[in-house]
Amino acid sequence: xxxxxxxxxxxxxxxxxxxxxxxxxxxxxxxxxxxxxxxxxxxxxxxxxxxxxxxxxxxxxxxxxxxxxxxxxxxxxxxxxxxxxxxxxxxxxxxxxxxxxxxxxxxxxxxxxxxxxxxxxxxxxxxxxxxxxxxxxxxxxxxxxxxxxxxxxxxxxxxxxxxxxxxxxxxxxxxxxxxxxxxxxxxxxxxxxxxxxxxxxxxxxxxxxxxxxxxxxxxxxxxxxxxxxxxxxxxxxxxxxxxxxx
Numbered sequence: 173x174x175x176x177x178x179x180x181x182x183x184x185x186x187x188x189x190x191x192x193x194x195x196x197x198x199x200x201x202x203x204x205x206x207x208x209x210x211x212x213x214x215x216x217x218x219x220x221x222x223x224x225x226x227x228x229x230x231x232x233x234x235x236x237x238x239x240x241x242x243x244x245x246x247x248x249x250x251x252x253x254x255x256x257x258x259x260x261x262x263x264x265x266x267x268x269x270x271x272x273x274x275x276x277x278x279x280x281x282x283x284x285x286x287x288x289x290x291x292x293x294x295x296x297x298x299x300x301x302x303x304x305x306x307x308x309x310x311x312x313x314x315x316x317x318x319x320x321x322x323x324x325x326x327x328x329x330x331x332x333x334x335x336x337x338x339x340x341x342x343x344x345x346x347x348x349x350x351x352x353x354x355x356x357x358x359x360x361x362x363x364x365x366x367x368x369x370x371x372x373x374x375x376x377x378x379x380x381x382x383x384x385x386x387x388x389x390x391x392x393x394x395x396x397x398x399x400x401x402x403x404x405x406x407x408x409x410x411x412x413x414x415x416x417x418x
Contacts, residue, residue: 173213173214173215173371173380173407173408174214174215174238174239174341174345174347175214175215175216175217175235175236175237175238176209176214176215176216176217176237176238176239176240176241176341177216177217177218177219177228177231177232177235177237177239177240177241177305177307178202178205178209178216178217178218178219178241178243179218179219179228179232179240179241179242179243179301180195180198180199180201180202180218180219180221180242180243181194181195181198181199181242181243181244181245182195182219182221182222182223182224182225182228183195183244184196184221186245186247186317187317188245188317188318188323188326188327189254189317189318189319189320189323190320190323190324190327192327194244194245194317195221197245197317197326197327197330198243198244198245198314199221200330201243201314201326201330201333201334201337202218202243202334203334204330204331204333204334204335205334205337205338207352208334208335208338208350208351208352209338209341210352210355210392210393211350211351211352211353211355211392211393211400212338212341212342212347212349212350212392212393212400213347213392213393213400213401213402213407213408213409214338214341214342214345214347215407217231217235217237219231225300225301226300228242228301229300229301229304229305232305232306232307233304233305233306233307237305237306237307238307238308238345239273239307239308239309239310239341239344239345240301240305240307240308240309240310241309241310241312241337241341242301242302242309242310242311242312243312243314243337244311244312244313244314245313245314245315245316245317245322245323245326246260246313246314246315246316246317247316247317247318248316248318248319253318254316254318254319254320255319256316256319257287257290257315257316257319257321257322258285258287258290258291258292258315258316258322259278259281259285259290259291259292259312259313259314259315260292260294260312260313261274261277261278261281261291261292261293261294261310261311261312261313262274262293262294262295262296262299262302262310262311262312262313263293263294263295263296263302263309263310263311264295264296264297264302264303264309265295265296265297265303266295267295267308269308270295270302270308270309270310271293271295272344273308273310273340273344274293274294274310275293276340276343276344277293277310277312277337277340278291278292278293280336280337280339280340280343281312281333281336281340283336284329284332284333284336285315285325286321286325296311299311312337314326314333335352346372347372348373348395348396350393350394350395350400351393353392353393353394355390355391355392355402356390356391356417356418357388357389357390357391357417357418358388358389358390358391358399358401358415358416358417358418359386359387359388359389359415359416359418360383360384360385360386360387360389360414360415360416361385361386361414361415361416362385362414366382366383366384366385367382367383367384367385367387367410367411367414367415368381368382368383368410368411369381369382369383369401369403369406369408369409369410370408370409370410371408371409372409373395373396373398373409377409380406380407380408381403381404381406381408383401383403383410387403389401389402389403389410389415390402390403391415391417392407394412395409397411397412397413398410398411398412399411399412399415401415
């Protein structure tokens with residue numbers, strides 16, 4: 173299953189016009205994303221808010237991530253405070269995979285942002301977390317925190333934004349989206365053989381591991397009769413008919 177580097181802002185000095193900071197609210201979004209990521213079997217490593225952006229890049233590059241996702245909010249230039257609105261989704265100039273990812277995030281964010289025409293995917297050659305990572309990267313400016321309407325939209329829609337972002341993550345990886353549900357313990361029940369743990373909910377998908385009868389697993393989510401299963405260090409999909417929830 174995919175693994176992402178989740179990088180909410182550490183910019184505690186960027187104040188929202190109506191109280192709070194960019195660091196605080198982007199970390200709230202990341203907090204709200206975690207249950208959705210778990211239910212969908214998306215593994216993640218989250219940054220440490222005490223580090224710098226360059227340190228985030230270094231951490232990401234020292235791992236083996238399938239996507240680097242940076243969460244920020246924006247501010248208008250001096251002299252224009254409060255005058256700009258919109259969501260900008262950045263990707264590295266010339267990266268076809270980055271563009272595909274950014275276009276997915278932008279398309280889905282248009283469905284929840286009050287003015288869809290102000291949501292754009294934009295290529296960049298200057299934003300470090302978009303252009304300096306080994307992993308495909310998407311850097312999202314979630315709105316303008318010096319604009320009252322945008323700041324209120326972010327504050328009042330933390331859960332909706334988090335769900336929308338994880339929906340985009342699953343679509344980028346070609347996986348079904350599963351609503352957040354509590355993890356449950358399960359036991360594999362077979363009459364013979366072993367239970368396949370697959371990369372996708374499809375009988376032709378790659379087998380990640382084989383699970384013996386009687387093995388204990390953790391069921392993270394469910395989609396059309398398939399369970400998202402964690403077995404040891406492996407996470408994938410197994411036929412739910414052969415797992416008894418306990």
